[in-house]
Amino acid sequence: DQQVKQNSPSLSVQEGRISILNCDYTNSMFDYFLWYKKYPAEGPTFLISISSIKDKNEDGRFTVFLNKSAKHLSLHIVPSQPGDSAVYFCAAKGSSNTGKLIFGQGTTLQVKP
């Protein structure tokens, strides 16, 4: 049962344009969401997070939007840079007192110069 889904395996954008990565979830008990960036053979790097009590969180070029009614979140990267090329994972955490993260399958972003 895939509770967190990233339906687009890959995305290609031009440098300077906006990258939009999407994530859907099924469990309404999730109350905290995170985005990670990952290069091959390395650990994920934390990018940005959002609590379920908010609908937007911004940090520099990265903005995460949460639509609870649609059980959907998205990560916007503006402007996209070639160094942003990596695999992006969204992850969700339940409301219980736990560090357990449930990850989506990831989206490979390629930013072309």
Next chain:
Amino acid sequence: KAGVTQTPRYLIKTRGQQVTLSCSPISGHRSVSWYQQTPGQGLQFLFEYFSETQRNKGNFPGRFSGRQFSNSRSEMNVSTLELGDSALYLCASSLTGQSEAFFGQGTRLTVV
């Protein structure tokens, strides 16, 4: 502040052997979680330790076990290795488990 440190980075083991992986969390972090990443299954949660107690466990067989020491360092052990255990094993630490988790570089385990 030093990040999450995992040792060793690479490991090759034979089927049937056992292996122990180590994780040193960020100083002050008390929650340590372990994940397995494989091409087919993605990133899957193994278990979480908090204050030396296992707080949560993923859907993995009993061959996978772990522990946490009083200094929050953690180890995970896999016994009777199978070819399918070949994966990148990742450790993540957070202050209490309720905030952001920061990952180490991972240990690449190859079972032959």
